[in-house]
Amino acid sequence: MTTALRTHELGKRYGRSRHWALKDCTLDLPTGRVVGLVGPNGAGKSTLLGLAAGMLVPTAGRIDVLGEAPSSGSEHLARVGFVSQDAPTYRGMSVADHLRLGAHLNPRWDDALVRERIDRLGIDPSRRTGSLSGGQRAQIALTMAIGKRPELLILDEPVAALDPLARREFMQDLMEAVAEQDLTVVLSSHLVSDLERACDYLVVLVDSQVRVAGDLEELLASHRRMTGARRPSDVGPAGHHVVTASHTDRQSTFVVRTGGPLVDPSWDATPLGLEDLVLAYLRGDASYERPRPTVEVVR
Amino acid sequence: MIEFHLDSRSGVSAYLQLVQQVRRALRLGLLSEGDQLPTVKDVARQLAINPNTVLKAYRDLERDGLVAPRPGVGTFVTRTLTDNTLAAHGPLRTDLQRWLSKARRAGLDDESIEALFMTTFRAASEEDIA
Amino acid sequence: MIWLTWRQLRLQAVPVAAAVALLLVALAVTGPSLVDAAEDGARSFLTGLSADTFKVTLYYAGIATAYALPLVVGAFWGAPMVARELEARTHRLVWSQSVTRTRWLAFKLLGAAAVTATVAGLLSWALTWWAGPIERAIAAGEGTGPFMVSRIEPALFGARGTVPVAYALLALAFGVLAGLVIRRTVAAMAVTLVLVVATQLLVVSMVRSQLAEPETITTPITEENLVGLMISGDADTIENVMQIQVDTAETGEWELSNLTLDADGERMRTLPAWVADCGGPPPGERAQAGAREACFERLADEGYEQQVTFHPTSSFWTLQWRESALLLVLALGLGGLCFWRIRGDAP
Numbered sequence: 001m002t003t004a005l006r007t008h009e010l011g012k013r014y015g016r017s018r019h020w021a022l023k024d025c026t027l028d029l030p031t032g033r034v035v036g037l038v039g040p041n042g043a044g045k046s047t048l049l050g051l052a053a054g055m056l057v058p059t060a061g062r063i064d065v066l067g068e069a070p071s072s073g074s075e076h077l078a079r080v081g082f083v084s085q086d087a088p089t090y091r092g093m094s095v096a097d098h099l100r101l102g103a104h105l106n107p108r109w110d111d112a113l114v115r116e117r118i119d120r121l122g123i124d125p126s127r128r129t130g131s132l133s134g135g136q137r138a139q140i141a142l143t144m145a146i147g148k149r150p151e152l153l154i155l156d157e158p159v160a161a162l163d164p165l166a167r168r169e170f171m172q173d174l175m176e177a178v179a180e181q182d183l184t185v186v187l188s189s190h191l192v193s194d195l196e197r198a199c200d201y202l203v204v205l206v207d208s209q210v211r212v213a214g215d216l217e218e219l220l221a222s223h224r225r226m227t228g229a230r231r232p233s234d235v236g237p238a239g240h241h242v243v244t245a246s247h248t249d250r251q252s253t254f255v256v257r258t259g260g261p262l263v264d265p266s267w268d269a270t271p272l273g274l275e276d277l278v279l280a281y282l283r284g285d286a287s288y289e290r291p292r293p294t295v296e297v298v299r
Numbered sequence: 300m301i302e303f304h305l306d307s308r309s310g311v312s313a314y315l316q317l318v319q320q321v322r323r324a325l326r327l328g329l330l331s332e333g334d335q336l337p338t339v340k341d342v343a344r345q346l347a348i349n350p351n352t353v354l355k356a357y358r359d360l361e362r363d364g365l366v367a368p369r370p371g372v373g374t375f376v377t378r379t380l381t382d383n384t385l386a387a388h389g390p391l392r393t394d395l396q397r398w399l400s401k402a403r404r405a406g407l408d409d410e411s412i413e414a415l416f417m418t419t420f421r422a423a424s425e426e427d428i429a
Numbered sequence: 430m431i432w433l434t435w436r437q438l439r440l441q442a443v444p445v446a447a448a449v450a451l452l453l454v455a456l457a458v459t460g461p462s463l464v465d466a467a468e469d470g471a472r473s474f475l476t477g478l479s480a481d482t483f484k485v486t487l488y489y490a491g492i493a494t495a496y497a498l499p500l501v502v503g504a505f506w507g508a509p510m511v512a513r514e515l516e517a518r519t520h521r522l523v524w525s526q527s528v529t530r531t532r533w534l535a536f537k538l539l540g541a542a543a544v545t546a547t548v549a550g551l552l553s554w555a556l557t558w559w560a561g562p563i564e565r566a567i568a569a570g571e572g573t574g575p576f577m578v579s580r581i582e583p584a585l586f587g588a589r590g591t592v593p594v595a596y597a598l599l600a601l602a603f604g605v606l607a608g609l610v611i612r613r614t615v616a617a618m619a620v621t622l623v624l625v626v627a628t629q630l631l632v633v634s635m636v637r638s639q640l641a642e643p644e645t646i647t648t649p650i651t652e653e654n655l656v657g658l659m660i661s662g663d664a665d666t667i668e669n670v671m672q673i674q675v676d677t678a679e680t681g682e683w684e685l686s687n688l689t690l691d692a693d694g695e696r697m698r699t700l701p702a703w704v705a706d707c708g709g710p711p712p713g714e715r716a717q718a719g720a721r722e723a724c725f726e727r728l729a730d731e732g733y734e735q736q737v738t739f740h741p742t743s744s745f746w747t748l749q750w751r752e753s754a755l756l757l758v759l760a761l762g763l764g765g766l767c768f769w770r771i772r773g774d775a776p
Contacts (some may be wrong), residue, residue, distance in 0.1 A: 014776065034349050053525060055775040077527045084521035090437075091517065097436065104432050105526035141522065148527060171347035179340035179350035197305065197313055197348040220312070273310060 004066060004152050004184040005029040005052055011060035012047050021047040023208045025061070029186065029201065031151070034178060036199030036216075037188035038278050044208040045188040046085055049156045052186065053082035066152055078108055081145035081153040086161060087138040091130030095123055098140060099147070106148040114147040117173070135166025142170065146177045153177075155187035159194055171198055192275045202274075204281045211281040216274070223277050224269040226254045237267055243280045255280040300337060301329060305346055313348055317356035325365060325380040336366060336374040430528060434540035441505045442544050445498075449552050452494055455487055456559040467562035475566050479574035488563070488575070491556045495588035498552060499600035502545050503625050507604015508617035510537055511771070515612045520775055530771050538764060541601055549597035557589050564589075568681030568742045579681040581745045583633045586683075590749035595756035600625045602763035609770045632752065638685050640751040641744050646677050647690070647736045650707070650728050652721065654735075658708045661699075670700040673707075675735040681742035692732025704728065 010025040022044040029035050037045050050056040051063050054071025063069070068076050089098060095118065103109045118125060121139050129137055138158060145153055155174075159167040175198060178185060189195050195202075203213040212219065226237055231252045240256035247253070255272065272280070301324050305313055324330040336357065343350040357374050360366045367377045402412050463484070467474045478484055511534075514520040524530050564580045566572070572579070580589045587593065603624045608617040648654065650673060659672040674687045689697045706724035740748065 014774070032351075034351070050776065053521075055521060055524065057772075057774055071524075071529065074527050074529050074532070077525070077529065080525070082521070082525035084518060084525075086518065088518040088522050090519050090522070092440075093436070101433055101436075101523075102526065104430065105523075105528045107527055144522070145525070168347055172344050175347050175350060176340055176344035179343040179353075193307075196307065197346065197352070200349050200351050217312075271310075 002031045002067075003028055003064070004031045004033070004035075005186060006064045007048075007051075007061065008063075009061035010048075010051065010058055010063050012044075012051060012056060013059045020059075020208050022051070025210050027203065027210060027213055029184075029203070029213075031066075031184045032182070033184055033201040034175075034199045035184070035186040035201040035203060036195035037186060037203045037205060038192055038195060039188075039190065039205035040282065041190050043205045045190075045205055046156050047208075048205065049082075049154050049186065049188055050084075053080065053084075053154050055082075055084075078106060078148060079151045081148055081150035083138075083141045083145050083153075083155045083158055085156045087134075087141035087158065089129040089137050089140055092128060094126050094128050095132075095140060096125040098129065098144060099125065102144045102147050108149040110147055110149050114143055117143045117146070133166070135162045135170065138162060138166070138170055139173065142173060146181075146183075149181065151182065151184060153183055153185045153187075155185065157188055157190070160189065160191075167194065174198065192278045196274050202278075204278055206282055219277060220271065220274065222258050223272050223280070224256055224258055225272055225276070226256055226267045226269050228252055228267045237264055244283055300335065303337070303342055303346060305348065313346075314352045314356045314359070317342075317353065318359050321356070321360055321365070322380060325376065325378075328379070330376050331379050332376055334376045335372075336376070338373050430533065430536040431540070433523075434536050437537075438506065438541055438544065441509070442548075445501055445505070446544075446548055449494065449498070449548050452491065453551060453555050456491065456555045459484060459487060460555075460559045463559065463562045467566065475563065475571050475573045475576045478563070479576065485575050488560065491559065492585065492588040495553060495556055495593045498549055498593060499596040499625055499629075500622055502549070502597045503600030503604040503621040504618040506541050506545065507601040508608045508621045509614045510541060510605050510608060511767075512608030512612060512614040512617045515608070515775075516614055524775060530775075531768060534768060534771050538601075538605060538767065541605075542598055545597045545601050546594055549594040553588070553590065553593040560589070564681075570680035579683065579742060581681065581683040581740055581742055581748065583637070583683070586637070586745075586748070587629065587633075590746065591753040592749055592756070595753040595760070596625070596629065599628065599756045599760040599763070602760040602767070603628075606763050606767050606770070609767055632756075636755070637748060637752055638683075638740070640755070641740060641747050643685055643738045643740050645736060645738050646679070647734050648675065648677065650675055650689070650725065650733060650735050652707075652725055655707060655725075658704065660705055660708075670702065670704040673700065673704070673735060675737065677737050677739070679737075679739060679741060682739040683744075685738040685740065686736075688736045688738075690734050690736050696736075697733075700733075 005027060006029070007025050007027045010022060010027075011020055012022040013020055025044075025048060037048065039045050047056065051058055052065050052070055054065075054069075054077075066076070066079055071077050071080070090101075093101075099111075099114055099118070102114065103111055117139075121136065121143075123132065123136055123140070129140055132140070138161070142155070142158065145155075158174075159170050162170060171194070174185065174187075177183060187195070187198070200216050201214070202216050202219055204211040223243070224240075226240075229252070230247060230250050237254065237256060239259045240254075241259060243255040243257060245252065245254050255276075301320070303317055303320055305316055309316065311319070321330070321336065330336075337345070339350050339353045339357070342348065342353045357366060357368070361368065361374075365376065365378050365380070366374050368374045399412065402415070407415065463478075466477065470477070511520070514523065523533060560580070563576050564585075567576055567579050578584050580586065587596065600621065604617065604621040607620045607624065608614065611617045611620060654675040654677070655673065656676045657674045658670050660670055672687075673689050689700060691697055704724065706720045707728065709721055
């Protein structure tokens with residue numbers, strides 16, 4: 001199995017700041033996936049993606065992207081597409097100029113693909129990107145990133161600034177590109193709903209640290225909300241890893257990562273949706289379990 | 300050709316919804332042998348959904364012998380579900396109606412009936428899987 | 430990359446280049462007539478030219494443009510080059526194409542440097558050619574009216590020869606580095622202007638005169654060569670004479686110092702009050718017969734001499750080359766810093 005992004009105790013501090021924007025981050029993201037990076041604002045998502053895109057230099061630890069140090073040369077740059085937060089474009093330059101820029105600066109540029117996408121988006125290539133809507137600019141940025149035919153596409157909050165329709169169109173385009181090309185995608189969002197359908201791998205980042213990471217189906221299958229009569233202590237159901245615990249005078253509710261079959265009949269176990277799963281990790285202070293190297297690649 | 304829809308509030312995973320929609324279409328006769336399913340790319344685009352999810356749904360249907368991929372062309376229906384089950388629908392429905400009136404007589408309201416049905420159904424499915 | 434470099438530079442480069450081109454056309458049109466006029470009547474050449482308002486204006490406009498060009502290049506080409514990308518965050522777009530940052534910067538820097546060197550080079554060459562006849566006349570001691578300053582003197586030196594090119598390139602490097610460090614276009618422009626002006630002042634006041642060995646002439650002070658003296662106190666009660674200035678036979682030179690030495694060869698900070706007589710009577714008073722002559726005799730008797738240090742007009746190109754080389758080395762160093770700096774965080 002190949003690795004799209006591998007980090008080892010990766011840490012980042014900006015300038016002389018004592019605050020770690022990202023701390024002790026160890027991840028192993030497989031290729032062929034759409035990886036969703038979720039967390040509240042300021043959790044370190046942009047820092048992690050910036051490090052992966054080679055825009056930032058690590059303060060501690062190691063990071064490998066497609067088996068090499070980030071942006072370690074033009075050939076490696078050609079394999080990784082990156083769209084930064086707010087999808088910056090040259091506002092004074094036309095769409096056609098941007099495409100020309102892409103064609104000039106990328107050896108693997110797929111002009112036919114790009115023209116077709118722009119056509120379908122219905123954007124007049126002679127327009128300056130400054131006069132386009134936020135959604136259209138995001139589409140241009142995505143088109144440029146896809147047009148260079150990368151193996152890995154890194155998108156930092158690509159839809160955060162878009163209205164619902166533009167969001168939908170962006171995700172449609174992205175999913176089509178994933179279907180068409182042999183593409184691994186890592187995208188971040190502070191909204192779980194953006195990622196729900198698109199992602200098949202999840203990383204939850206809270207307070208500069210990774211809380212949980214793994215195959216989405218596996219995570220959904222292994223997490224349960226368990227309700228039962230009030231228990232005397234915070235000790236959850238035996239054999240299960242407690243993510244969150246809450247108690248009323250009568251009832252105890254645990255969100256657990258199951259360690260085995262749920263047999264205790266005194267507990268009522270229900271599955272969790274993605275949103276609830278993520279929320280549990282955002283709220284809980286459970287320590288992060290290192291990724292286990294048993295992830296099946298679907299492709 | 301059929302079109303898929305996803306209900307994000309149903310709590311049913313997207314992949315399962317796709318499988319169910321194909322099965323329903325087969326059962327209702329909307330799809331018959333030789334019909335082509337939408338390509339993975341088209342479904343991914345239309346629903347803004349991960350293509351792996353579509354692939355997984357199609358592979359599930361394939362394992363059940365309902366569809367078969369033709370490399371480079373697409374996925375095609377190989378068997379329909381119309382014949383045998385439709386006949387069984389009537390008696391089952393009568394049974395269920397009988398059970399429902401029994402439940403009402405026992406004092407259960409709609410909500411309790413639904414909760415009872417769902418927990419039993421879920422427990423049964425989990426047992427089946429296990 | 431060449432296309433992108435040009436695409437982004439042209440907006441700033443075209444107006445500047447156009448302005449310079451306009452000046453070049455004016456110089457090209459009027460230049461030949463200057464050569465002819467200088468050949469026809471060397472003596473009356475500058476006097477005649479002084480009356481030609483257009484050419485006088487052109488002469489000063491050329492000087493002003495040559496001094497302004499490094500400022501414009503530094504502030505409008507250099508400072509925004511990276512700062513504007515960082516401000517608009519487009520650096521993240523362009524640095525995620527399949528071109529390394531180092532290569533990107535190399536193209537942008539070299540591209541801008543090539544345009545800068547071309548524009549500044551053409552301008553300076555044209556000015557040096559156009560003003561050639563005037564400057565030869567000034568060097569020959571014919572200076573008059575608006576045409577008094579020799580090209581080796583600070584006021585003109587930076588507007589002639591190769592130095593303007595070197596300043597423009599240095600300003601470009603200052604601008605790019607300021608933009609990279611400050612990350613704000615307007616602030617980087619302001620800092621660039623300050624740095625360029627400060628460098629020019631520093632070079633003129635402290636560095637340039639050291640770049641070649643100046644010549645020294647020691648001469649007795651005579652009625653013929655005395656050009657002025659500075660007196661402290663008022664006309665009635667002269668306390669002492671602060672300074673004497675003499676003229677040497679040299680023409681078109683850059684005078685560094687004009688000092689009075691006593692018989693022991695020591696520099697005199699002040700001179701006795703009687704030296705004031707050498708300057709003749711104060712305005713409106715009648716001269717005492719023989720007082721001036723007596724003063725010069727006494728100066729000679731007591732062993733006073735005047736020492737003049739200067740760079741002769743022949744040192745012009747030596748100073749030009751050396752100063753240009755120094756500035757270019759500095760520019761290269763700053764360019765190197767840009768490459769070092771761009772490898773850091775790009776938030």
